[in-house]
Amino acid sequence: MCSSPLAPTSEAHVDFLPENKLLLNAVGEGIYGFDLAGNAVFINPAAERMTGWTAQELLGKNIHNHHHHSHADGSHYPQEDCPIYNTMHDGIAREISHELFWRKDGSSFPVHYTTTPVHKQQQLIGVVAIFRDISMQKQTEDSLRQALEQVQALSEKLANENDYLQMELASHTGDVSISGESEPILRLIQQIKLVANTNSTVLISGENGTGKELVARNIHKLSERSDKPLVSVNCAAFSPTLLESELFGHEKGAFTGATTRRKGRFELAHQGTLFLDEVAELSLEAQSKLLRVLQEQEFERVGSSTTIKVDIRLVTATHHDLLKRVQQGLFRMDLYYRLNVFPLHVPPLRERLQDIPTLVSHIVANLNKKLGKKIKGVSNKGLSHLMTYSWPGNVRELQNVIERQSILSQGQVLQIPALQVDTANAVSTHGQTLEQVEAAHIRRTLQQLGWRISGAQGAAQVLGLPASTLRSRMKKLNIHRPS
Numbered sequence: 001m002c003s004s005p006l007a008p009t010s011e012a013h014v015d016f017l018p019e020n021k022l023l024l025n026a027v028g029e030g031i032y033g034f035d036l037a038g039n040a041v042f043i044n045p046a047a048e049r050m051t052g053w054t055a056q057e058l059l060g061k062n063i064h065n066h067h068h069h070s071h072a073d074g075s076h077y078p079q080e081d082c083p084i085y086n087t088m089h090d091g092i093a094r095e096i097s098h099e100l101f102w103r104k105d106g107s108s109f110p111v112h113y114t115t116t117p118v119h120k121q122q123q124l125i126g127v128v129a130i131f132r133d134i135s136m137q138k139q140t141e142d143s144l145r146q147a148l149e150q151v152q153a154l155s156e157k158l159a160n161e162n163d164y165l166q167m168e169l170a171s172h173t174g175d176v177s178i179s180g181e182s183e184p185i186l187r188l189i190q191q192i193k194l195v196a197n198t199n200s201t202v203l204i205s206g207e208n209g210t211g212k213e214l215v216a217r218n219i220h221k222l223s224e225r226s227d228k229p230l231v232s233v234n235c236a237a238f239s240p241t242l243l244e245s246e247l248f249g250h251e252k253g254a255f256t257g258a259t260t261r262r263k264g265r266f267e268l269a270h271q272g273t274l275f276l277d278e279v280a281e282l283s284l285e286a287q288s289k290l291l292r293v294l295q296e297q298e299f300e301r302v303g304s305s306t307t308i309k310v311d312i313r314l315v316t317a318t319h320h321d322l323l324k325r326v327q328q329g330l331f332r333m334d335l336y337y338r339l340n341v342f343p344l345h346v347p348p349l350r351e352r353l354q355d356i357p358t359l360v361s362h363i364v365a366n367l368n369k370k371l372g373k374k375i376k377g378v379s380n381k382g383l384s385h386l387m388t389y390s391w392p393g394n395v396r397e398l399q400n401v402i403e404r405q406s407i408l409s410q411g412q413v414l415q416i417p418a419l420q421v422d423t424a425n426a427v428s429t430h431g432q433t434l435e436q437v438e439a440a441h442i443r444r445t446l447q448q449l450g451w452r453i454s455g456a457q458g459a460a461q462v463l464g465l466p467a468s469t470l471r472s473r474m475k476k477l478n479i480h481r482p483s
């Protein structure tokens, strides 16, 4: 197939493969013997069958131009590039898989071939090329590849559908009612109603467990987007690279492990609401990307250059002081202003202890359903214990305490033991008189309970005093409700 610039040696013609001819004629692979000029000196019947050229037609001829003249795309295949030609010159064996041979009728077939140098008395005298038609193998490979692509496309589609359905389920189920009667909670509910039906970006702040996610769910539920998904992402749960692909999606092969194409949360939230929890945890790089999406409402999947446009309403939450993070250089100021269009603050439970009775009823009702119990409520003493605790874990901690007691309790009224004083948050009384400590404690309790003195949610009950005694202590200690 490849012609060599060297002149043919008559010795090569004579000595090439003489004794093995019978055997070589019997094998299924095509075999060519070449002298150093690239002329065929041996052609077996299998080669004749595969190529359509008889040995008679090609023996003694330089046949690169017959079999190997062009690549699959029809472009010229120079003989200097041909592996058989190279073996004729350097005596090094080669194995080739991705080429084709041309038949006499102008058609071609994919071949696998080896080129082996032939030596005599340590002198290179020729080359043997052994080849096989791998059309069937290629066909099988192609159909396997197609089947695999179909399976991958299907699994990608299923994964996306599953993500979408999970979002749908999460946004349409679950109890989203906000319990509480304190002034800050009523104000918060009012603000949620006002902002829900706008498209404004909302930044929810508040300590862990105060109900920020619940607020986000309410915003979505009361908005015109409520029939579309609410998609939540906890930014603290992913490494920066994973978060990027979680938010924006990725193309197949974009990184190790990206075996299928995957839609990101931005795409899944199209026409709905995207809730980014713990937004302060975004890396500076992710912050830049988020800023771009907010400015242009478009982005690219990781590993793709195709721009995707989305229509989303963004709600974010953090338990950090985000402005402080800006001052520390940890959060982009421009992004802060973009997110903080409508700020909502969820106050900690210790600042609204008067919400505890309503919260307890709400939690007990949910627990009765969950645990199949018939608990009616909490004993008066238990309630007073709940209302004299500082709740560092906020409503979530309250839920946990009630759930624990519900599991332990045999009766229908929960007995809650005194909760351990949170020493970290306890007020220091060092250097104060007993009266000063008493006055401060009464004032704090009254403030936390909205200055209600009597009744089940009043300060007298919490402090374990008759209401009349509390009133006279207040008078004595000069404690007045601020106007």
Ligand SMILES: Nc1ncnc2c1ncn2[C@@H]1O[C@H](COP(=O)(O)OP(=O)(O)OP(=O)(O)O)[C@@H](O)[C@H]1O
Residues within 6 Å of the ligand: 177, 178, 179, 180, 206, 207, 208, 209, 210, 211, 212, 213, 214, 215, 277, 319, 359, 362, 395, 396, 399
């Ligand atoms: N006012 C409320 N009424 C009823 N349930 C509430 C209220 N506030 C919080 N919860 C419940 O308390 C739990 C914690 O609330 P949520 O997850 O919304 O808090 P979070 O501030 O987002 O917490 P984190 O910062 O840890 O993510 C949830 O089960 C939520 O339903």
